[in-house]
Amino acid sequence: xxxxxxRKTSLPILLAYVVIGFGCLLMLAPFWFMFVxxxxxxxxxxxxxxxxWFGTHFFANWVDLLGRLPAFWNNIGWSVYVAIATTIAxxxxxxxxxxxxxxxxxxxxxxxxxxxxxxxxxxxxxxxIPTALIMSWLGWMDQPKALIVPGxxxxxxxxxxxxxxxxxxxxxxxxxARIDGCSEFGIYVRVVAPLITPAMGTLGLLTFIGSWNNFxxxxxxxxxxxxxxxxxxxxxxxxxxxxxxxAISAGSAVAVLPLLILFMLASKRLISGxxxxxxxx
Amino acid sequence: MSAxxxxxxxxxxxxxxxQPKRRRLKTRDWAPYAFVSPFFVIFGTFGLFPxxxxxxxxxxxxxxxxxxxxxxxxxxxxxxxxxxxDDYFWKAMYNTFWLGIVSGLxxxxxxxxxxxxxxxxFGRMRNSVVGMYFLPFITSTVAISLVFTTLFSKDFGxxxxxxxxxxxxPIIGWIxxxxxxxxxxxxxxxxxxxFVVWWRYLGWNTVMYLAALQTISKDLFEAATMDGAxxxxxxxxxxxxxxxxxxxxxxxxxxxGNIQLFEEPFIITGSTGGINQAGLTVAMHMYRTAFxxxxxxxxxxxxxxxxxxxxxxxxxxxxxxxxxx
Numbered sequence: 001x002x003x004x005x006x007r008k009t010s011l012p013i014l015l016a017y018v019v020i021g022f023g024c025l026l027m028l029a030p031f032w033f034m035f036v037x038x039x040x041x042x043x044x045x046x047x048x049x050x051x052x053w054f055g056t057h058f059f060a061n062w063v064d065l066l067g068r069l070p071a072f073w074n075n076i077g078w079s080v081y082v083a084i085a086t087t088i089a090x091x092x093x094x095x096x097x098x099x100x101x102x103x104x105x106x107x108x109x110x111x112x113x114x115x116x117x118x119x120x121x122x123x124x125x126x127x128x129i130p131t132a133l134i135m136s137w138l139g140w141m142d143q144p145k146a147l148i149v150p151g152x153x154x155x156x157x158x159x160x161x162x163x164x165x166x167x168x169x170x171x172x173x174x175x176x177a178r179i180d181g182c183s184e185f186g187i188y189v190r191v192v193a194p195l196i197t198p199a200m201g202t203l204g205l206l207t208f209i210g211s212w213n214n215f216x217x218x219x220x221x222x223x224x225x226x227x228x229x230x231x232x233x234x235x236x237x238x239x240x241x242x243x244x245x246x247a248i249s250a251g252s253a254v255a256v257l258p259l260l261i262l263f264m265l266a267s268k269r270l271i272s273g274x275x276x277x278x279x280x281x
Numbered sequence: 282m283s284a285x286x287x288x289x290x291x292x293x294x295x296x297x298x299x300q301p302k303r304r305r306l307k308t309r310d311w312a313p314y315a316f317v318s319p320f321f322v323i324f325g326t327f328g329l330f331p332x333x334x335x336x337x338x339x340x341x342x343x344x345x346x347x348x349x350x351x352x353x354x355x356x357x358x359x360x361x362x363x364x365x366x367d368d369y370f371w372k373a374m375y376n377t378f379w380l381g382i383v384s385g386l387x388x389x390x391x392x393x394x395x396x397x398x399x400x401x402x403f404g405r406m407r408n409s410v411v412g413m414y415f416l417p418f419i420t421s422t423v424a425i426s427l428v429f430t431t432l433f434s435k436d437f438g439x440x441x442x443x444x445x446x447x448x449x450x451p452i453i454g455w456i457x458x459x460x461x462x463x464x465x466x467x468x469x470x471x472x473x474x475x476f477v478v479w480w481r482y483l484g485w486n487t488v489m490y491l492a493a494l495q496t497i498s499k500d501l502f503e504a505a506t507m508d509g510a511x512x513x514x515x516x517x518x519x520x521x522x523x524x525x526x527x528x529x530x531x532x533x534x535x536x537x538g539n540i541q542l543f544e545e546p547f548i549i550t551g552s553t554g555g556i557n558q559a560g561l562t563v564a565m566h567m568y569r570t571a572f573x574x575x576x577x578x579x580x581x582x583x584x585x586x587x588x589x590x591x592x593x594x595x596x597x598x599x600x601x602x603x604x605x606x
Contacts, residue, residue, distance in 0.1 A: 016402050020403075024413045028416070049442055100317050109313070123540070123588060126587070127332045130332070130581070150327035153324075183308065216543065238551050248427050249427075259420055270419070
């Protein structure tokens with residue numbers, strides 16, 4: 001009878017707002033406390049009630065952190081280096097393979113693509129131990145390439161790129177470039193790559209975040225403190241006498257802040273990229 | 282989606298006017314193989330080979346410090362040991378299931394209704410609200426586990442303080458504990474870890490459900506409203522059935538992820554497993570068997586047992602949820 005009941009702010013809808021708002025608080029509170037604690041001394045953090053607004057102790061916490069993790073600047077450097085290198089390699093190899101699957105017809109194409117997709121379901125940790133062995137045989141232990149090379153290309157990236165290229169680039173364009181004498185790789189460089197920057201952005205973000213947060217990988221292959229990435233270095237703060245809550249919070253804030261900034265800039269693209277595969281018709 | 286035709290012929294005759302007797306292999310024929318080959322090289326070396334080598338390893342005893350020559354074939358002994366006399370394995374198994382269910386089930390029981398609410402109630406603000414729920418998923422597990430360890434600390438942790446002060450409120454006060462809880466005790470450690478895991482993955486599931494909801498045509502609901510179906514009826518008979526494929530997918534991911542649960546309990550318990558090993562998961566047990574006990578054979582066998590378990594669970598899930606269509 002009444003077509004527009006949903007516009008009315010009824011009690012259940014008000015309740016829904018309250019519940020969802022409370023949930024938002026629950027999701028954000030740990031981040032808030034992390035940044036607040038990063039600016040307070042241990043005694044302030046451990047007071048009743050705990051601080052809820054920023055203090056003045058960030059610099060002291062940072063000095064404390066550097067005292068406990070003398071190589072923390074190196075650790076930041078390695079994290080940045082590994083994440084950027086992995087991302088660049090990923091963008092190149094995934095888009096190249098995605099281009100092949102989207103624009104070429106070749107024997108065993110379906111089979112190969114199906115195989116790649118099925119690897120997404122493999123639980124990573126089954127191969128964890130042999131991976132450590134391979135790295136030591138290759139002499140890659142304690143070297144950042146042990147983190148970069150295995151992550152250079154991934155099934156999800158190939159899938160994302162194929163979907164995008166298929167929908168965004170008409171095959172005629174490829175044929176036209178070919179008739180104009182463009183080589184196969186030249187077509188990728190001059191025609192395909194410039195047209196898929198939105199998908200590159202999404203995949204780049206996902207890869208960067210994944211690499212930045214990677215903990216298992218460095219845990220297995222990195223041995224010396226100077227070569228740790230940030231997550232691994234942070235873990236070393238644990239369990240030595242009195243827990244340095246201020247320093248831990250400061251370090252965690254450094255680990256999380258770049259992601260928060262990236263997320264604020266591009267959350268929509270990120271989420272749509274992640275769901276792209278899930279809801280394909 | 283454009284159709285992928287099964288290709289029986291790889292010759293493109295249209296471009297070349299005159300076909301030589303023995304066709305020359307053109308760049309166009311091998312280029313796609315070259316373009317997809319990096320994946321197979323990388324996956325073969327760092328994905329497939331380790332998996333297969335783990336099988337081989339699981340039938341041996343081996344301490345890698347002793348070199349390749351120290352590998353001894355023992356048949357199924359590693360598996361026998363794990364299943365029959367490795368008490369930690371069964372404890373870890375129990376913990377993994379406990380944590381997996383208590384953290385996993387609410388991800389969906391809250392995530393799906395939440396997505397539905399966001400879909401129906403929120404208009405313009407939806408994206409930023411979704412972003413807030415999604416935020417935990419993209420942040421470093423290590424950093425966030427450390428923050429939670431601080432928040433859950435016994436004497437001065439913010440969470441204990443909140444709980445105790447809530448217990449002094451009238452009417453609902455009785456729900457909350459009047460005493461500070463020692464979250465490192467075995468009976469509280471598991472709920473705490475489960476909460477952190479739930480907190481981290483709720484947003485991911487919500488986003489997935491929301492994406493699926495947005496693909497459902499509005500016409501269906503309009504037609505149902507015309508026929509006099511209530512909101513609840515519409516949810517039960519239109520929304521839920523159409524969400525089934527997505528439920529299958531997200532639950533599969535929850536199962537695969539939770540059986541491998543490692544980082545949260547590893548950081549929260551300071552890699553010890555906690556008092557009485559209450560926070561030891563199978564993945565942690567495998568890690569320790571390999572890298573603390575240097576028993577790579579047994580560790581590889583654990584890995585394969587867990588892999589088998591994941592396959593079985595996925596098949597059960599498949600039978601339960603994906604049976605139709």
